[in-house]
Amino acid sequence: MKIPPPTFxxxxxxxxxTAKLxxxxxxxxxxxxxxxxERLEFFMRRFRPIKGIRDDFLRLHRMTHTVVNGAPLCEPHKEDLWELAGALVxxxxxxxxxxxxxxxxxxxLADLAPHLED
Structure with missing residues (x-):
């Protein structure tokens, strides 16, 4: 009986x-x-808890809540709603x-997973 060489x-x-390696x-x-x-470093800065993208989302929510739901104005007008939304998108x-x-x-590297025969 001839046993084939391992593929891993x-x-x-x-x-x-073995072949992929x-x-x-x-x-x-x-x-x-x-x-x-290095590319991830930008995300780490933007996703920090303070003065990051989270704060921008909360500001967008406050602005939207006022415009869509008629809530009292609670966010100073620094930019238009659509500008902030567009920037986040x-x-x-x-x-x-x-x-x-x-x-x-x-x-x-994930493709290195061996295909073991049963």
Whole structure:
């Protein structure tokens, strides 16, 4: 009986698909992961608890509550409602694109999952 060679390799961090590991060794630049850390730094600043995107959302809610529900004015008029909403939409769409780009850098590592035959 001839036993086929394994399709996985054992590493210090678990078994991985041998063929995909071979490709990564030749093509993957691990420094790209460090660059993603730098890209995440912007989000860390914007998602901080004070003076971050949360505060912008709360300001947008107060403005919307006044305009849509007729609540008393409780937010000084620094910008139009649609301007703040548009800026948040643009920022969130940009964040989504960036997150997708970061995920694409990480995906080849997730693809290392071995396909073990039963």
């Amino acid at each position: 390799s054992t590493t210090p961090y678990g078994d991985v698909d 071979g490709s990564l060794i030749e093509e993957y630049n691990t420094e790209d992961l460090l660059l993603q850390v 643009e920022e969130l769409q940009s964040a989504a694109r960036t997150c997708n780009e970061i995920a694409a850098v990480i995906q080849p």
